[in-house]
Amino acid sequence: MSIDIKYKPELPLTKQPIIIIGAGGIVSDAHLPAYKIAGFEVHGIVNRTKERAQKLADTFGIPNVYNSVTEAVKLAPENAVYDLTIMPEQYIETLKQLPDGSAVLIQKPMGDDFDQAKEILGLCRAKNLKAAINFQLRFAPFVSAAKYLIETGLIGDLYDMEVRVTIKTPWEIFPHVIIHPRLEIQYHSIHYVDLIRSFLGNPESILAKTLKHPAKSLSSSRSTILFDYGDTMHAVINTNHDHDFGPNHQESYIKWEGTKGSILAKIGLLMDYPHGVPDVFEYCIVEAGKQTEWQTVQLEGSWFPEAFIGTMANLMRYNEGSTNVLHTSVEDVIQTMAVVESAYKSSDMGGVKVKEQLNN
Template sequence: MQIPYKPILPKNAPPIVIIGAGGIVGDAHLPAYKKAGFKVTGITNRTRARAEKLAAQFDIANVFDTVEEAVANSAPDTVYDITIMPEQFVETLNKLPDGAGVLIQKPMGDYFWQSNEILEVCRRKKLAAAINCQLRFAPFVSAARYLIEQGLIGELYDMEVRVTLETPWELFPHVMIHPRLEIQYHSIHYIDLMRSFLGDPHSVMAKTLKHPAKTLSSSRSTILFDYGDTMHAVINTNHDHSFGPHNQESFIKWEGTKGAIKARMGLLMDYPHGVPDKFEYCLVEDGKAPEWTEVKLEGSWFPDAFIGTMASLMRYKSGETDILPTNVEDVIKTMAVVESAYISSDIGGVIVADRFIDKQL
């Protein structure tokens, strides 16, 4: 079976200017753009030396001292790739030309009030703005989406994300100290992914937890989505499984009335080295025992999915398509689910003892 899963590239890719020079830029953004043949014409960062290092490594012609300088010296059709921390988004967006194309690093704000501020400035300046929710474009996700959209696994009734491994948070020093670490900076990927397949949930139930021997604000979460009486949608993450690779897991699974799909997210296992991804599906045929078929896919979440988010923005901005999958109007709904998950975690569930009050009397 031929499964189309690679992103559609723009016919004429505009230049890119990157605002920010953190680790993710060198690890994913720039390798992805190089692989796709996109031209990065400039980069700016508060610490110029970091921008200069990446410019030398990836042959970027211009290093700018400020966002204002970058804008003043860039072509009108330039697409801006913002890779700084969320509290700096609004200030930076206000410095961009009205109507510009801009890809904003996720999350869309650290708190929902910030998300609304980001949405407001994007609307006011009429920006073609997308959030870099790049998991939607990972090869194994695009392949699964094709099989499901073709109806090959029937009616989808179960979607599960499970992550059980040891995450080296120390590689992300600015993130690991965040008071909303696990859901806001990790499970947000899976929340956004769930929405992209299932739509907006009616409600969400969640609990995010600390490790007793660590100072992290949270490192394990369970998130359950309410999509009615037949759809089971759940995210389970455990970043504290420090017992070797034998029982580590990192997968997305879709089950339908006529088949199932399972994708191993190899990137997260032994991060940042990763292990190979694995994509397999099972189609049920009458009178035959179920069999799983593995499909070899090129590329992985990093860096290939970053081609998808940028390519979709470029094609939208040029008029090649009227669909911008991760536009701010859509991702604000992901942020609403994230916020609801935190509220649910804080409020807690039904107090079991309350069910027995009458009996105790």
């Protein structure tokens, strides 16, 4: 059974020049390549180290390099969209400098903890910002394709969603992240927490455990997060970034199961990161009297960089009024941050003590 799957993001109707604040690796590897593919205009860039901003400007043909955020705002076109690619501890200071009512895409996570997330939300509300968080996995081609199949009812009622990642992650290439006291969930599994919420909504509760590796100094590198959606929906995240035993048994996928079929998306980016391997998108639909067969669909693009088109395009469309839904708005993502905070609390509190049952 072959299906024409719609998965590419809708683009804005108007030109909205982008001003990028920050010039780290994510900008060169994902933001700027994505915007080039989409035909978005990047008007200017600013970074604390101006030389880094200038290097990206030279490489990608950005006409303006600013000395400060203040200068960037002062010289910005009237309908500029701001793209914050800095670390969370700089969000508040930077957001305060943006014009009230402006459109801004903020790099994930929405703060380093839930208190900071609430502070960011409060500031965005006070300044009436059209603010979204860059949870771009929601817009990866394999996620959009899965959403299309599910929303059209082709796999029936969804009852199981699983994210499994068993890989070797080179944390050392992220020097500002590797030292974080909440490394694994706050900076990696948060993508999957947000993704599961985007399909299933908010869970009733969370059971979680995040763990260290005995021979490493990382705060955490493996996690299991179980979402409580009642007695039929099963949703779980299992991550292991320490599988340094060759590629044969590494895995990285999202799986959806429904009453009429199933979908499996291999996340190629995470395998042999940052080089990656090709994504694989497969689905099967159960038809009475027919043998169940899996179909493989070749999708254009991947998580990096194409998914970064989706978050910016959605913000631009919301800003121009061609859609009334800002999918990763701060109002929505504060709920992702609440789930993350719940996961850490669950991990710290631990489970039911077995010895208490034996002592009764």
